[in-house]
Amino acid sequence: MEQNTVHAAFNVKAANGEGAFEGYASVFDLLDDGDDIMQRGAFEASLKARPAAQVKLLWQHDPTQPLGVIEALHEDSRGLFVKGRLLMDVEKAREAHALMRMGALDGLSIGYRVVKARQDAKTGARLLDQVDLWEVSLVTFPMQSAARVHAFKAGNKTTIRDFETFLREAGGFSRREAKALAAHGFKGLGHREDDAGWLEAMDSIHRMTAVLEQANLNNEGTLL
Template identity: 50%
Template sequence: MKAPPETKRADTPLARTSAAGTIEGYASLFGVADTGGDIVMKGAFARSLAKRGAAGVKMLWQHNAAEPIGVWTTIVEDAKGLKVTGRLDLSVARAREALSLLRAGAVDGLSIGFKTERATTDKASGLRRLQAIDLWEISIVTFPMLTQARIEAVKRIAARTPDDMRAALARLRAQEAALRFQHRLQSARL
């Protein structure tokens, strides 16, 4: 019988955002027990990342396979845990909603969806140590199982001044005037 996929949620806060919806954080931390009694060990993701790479790990909303909301651009194990950088696809309505919630601080959790490949259970404590994990997806979630797994950065677009906005409006008006002139020239030739 095939084992069902598992999910682990980690809490690490998300604080900066870019106009492109870039996010950064830790999806998992090494050596920290989550609320489900699992501890991810350093190196647990190595084989999966070598096989799949960041492009092969899906970015989902709340572990819902029907709601992909972006792509992970970088996933690496460092001394602390599984560090991730990704980009929300802002042409997707749910990704725009997620970005808004992230910026407001209403949502900031990350959670991994995986299949356990190798683990041991400590009989005295009942804690399961995950030594090898086949990572399938990383979700942005409301309540991560590992409370420290959080988005640490939602990169913000630089604030625009009124002068910046007036200059942008002037450029648009000039482009519109040029297009109208070009259209009149073409109509006169016909």
């Protein structure tokens, strides 16, 4: 059985005191350092066959060093969203938690088996249409820098500055764009208690931006 891994950078702004974290373990339509591009829907069959609780949470892909549990996994328009929890009774999990809080550990990686793939005729990249996901790991060195984890401290009130930072780090917006979006959209969004709400809002922003960019291309032949 062919074993594959893909790494994804994450940035833990404030690790939950109970070991909870969440974010994207894989992002669609982006070329990773292994010349693979994960396609939308690639995880669908695997997630139906293997529930989140059966996907292992490991340290550096080592099956002898489980760190905790995966509590939720789902695909959305951006990629594979994962919610996990480190078991603080496990020594390695406590070490990982401390490293995450200090920003010294900043990588996620998934272990999977390729089920269906094809080669892009123009770029030569391998397009992964279906994979069998079996583990998510905390790792030292990331490969797919667009996928990120954002774990906010439970109980803290989210501020407009938090939202601005979130837009820059998770959404890839520039500092100027993030400031403008935060200034005009923060109050309308209301106070979100979990990252899923923020990520849904960000997805909506990206979708609207894509529509506007496509309209400009259709009307002008170039981006404004």
